[in-house]
Amino acid sequence: MVLSVGGGNKEKNTSTNIVSALDYAKKVGATILGIVSRDGGHTKKVADVCIMVPVISDTAITPYAEGFQAVIWHGIVNYPGFKEKK
Structure with a gap:
């Protein structure tokens, strides 16, 4: 799950750790979920589910962005x- 304001961007060389991950x-083959803002960046391009x-x-x-992510x-x-059943 990616929580990021811009979502990473290869072309602009921003948040390259997110892009690599x-x-x-x-x-x-992992499922990718994202909660991002701005244009969504690389996260929006590759995520299986991306909330903008x-x-x-x-x-x-x-x-x-960070407030809504929380x-x-x-x-x-x-x-x-998701709660454990006893």
Whole structure:
């Protein structure tokens, strides 16, 4: 799962560690999930599922993206279907 504001970009040489991890995950057949903003970058291009956080304000892209990412991941990890049955 990738949580990133821009999603990595080969051409612009940004967040190259994310780009490399995504390429490796694709190579080994892993499922790729992403929660990103801006244009989604490399994550949006290669992810199996990619949630795009909309750009609400050009002056606050990072705080909005990271705030929404936190809400989404908390929703995922607290989903009742994931709780251990005793």
